[in-house]
Amino acid sequence: MKDKNNERIEILGDNHFSKNTETPLRADAFDKPDDEKIKNIQYHFEMIMKEMGLDLTDDSLSGTPYRVAKMYIKELFYGLNPANRPKLSTFENKYGYQKMLVEQNITIDSACEHHFLPIVGHANVAYIPKDKVIGLSKINRLVDYYAHRPQVQERLVLQICNDLQKVLGTEDVIVAVSAKHLCVSSRGIKDKNSFTTTLEYGGCFADKTYRDEFLTIIGQQSV
Numbered sequence: 001m002k003d004k005n006n007e008r009i010e011i012l013g014d015n016h017f018s019k020n021t022e023t024p025l026r027a028d029a030f031d032k033p034d035d036e037k038i039k040n041i042q043y044h045f046e047m048i049m050k051e052m053g054l055d056l057t058d059d060s061l062s063g064t065p066y067r068v069a070k071m072y073i074k075e076l077f078y079g080l081n082p083a084n085r086p087k088l089s090t091f092e093n094k095y096g097y098q099k100m101l102v103e104q105n106i107t108i109d110s111a112c113e114h115h116f117l118p119i120v121g122h123a124n125v126a127y128i129p130k131d132k133v134i135g136l137s138k139i140n141r142l143v144d145y146y147a148h149r150p151q152v153q154e155r156l157v158l159q160i161c162n163d164l165q166k167v168l169g170t171e172d173v174i175v176a177v178s179a180k181h182l183c184v185s186s187r188g189i190k191d192k193n194s195f196t197t198t199l200e201y202g203g204c205f206a207d208k209t210y211r212d213e214f215l216t217i218i219g220q221q222s223v
């Protein structure tokens with residue numbers, strides 16, 4: 001008999017429903033230390049592999065549950081834990097620079113929360129400084145942090161944009177992400193060429209002139 005809940009999940013398919021900018025986390029998400037989580041995930045991943053009929057006594061497979069567990073907690077999804085958010089110190093805008101600053105071609109290494117498959121691509125981020133400026137690499141680090149969670153691309157740009165607006169003390173921030181989803185290219189429709197672009201902005205970027213300047217710099221057409 002078909003599980004009613006699984007049936008619902010299949011009907012929803014790849015439609016992305018997101019109610020909130022926040023990543024949905026349990027209240028007790030970080031009560032356990034990482035080591036304990038790794039141990040538990042290792043056990044459960046071993047069960048998955050066994051259920052698939054794999055022989056865990058094989059030399060090549062025996063270390064896989066631990067490697068996957070450690071990779072989930074310490075690498076792919078390190079950005080779930082707010083303790084890992086990069087420290088974003090700002091500096092006084094001494095130069096009085098008031099034009100657009102664009103940080104381009106920032107690597108996106110993420111994973112979709114619906115299939116736990118990679119999302120790979122690039123982010124372009126711009127802001128117009130008011131009183132504060134930020135070290136350039138901090139933008140890359142912030143993008144990396146929010147990307148390293150189970151994500152949907154719509155939420156990813158929102159989270160980066162909201163955080164930067166807060167840190168920089170200005171609404172004049174724009175974030176564009178273009179990325180390939182392996183859940184689209186390797187399963188389901190199996191489209192190898194399509195990619196997805198999401199855009200979030202505030203302040204002066206609501207004005208098409210500013211948005212077009214940004215899009216021209218990053219080499220994409222306005223829509």
Ligand SMILES: [Zn+2]
Pocket residue numbers: 112113114115116117181183184
């Ligand atoms: Zn997916």
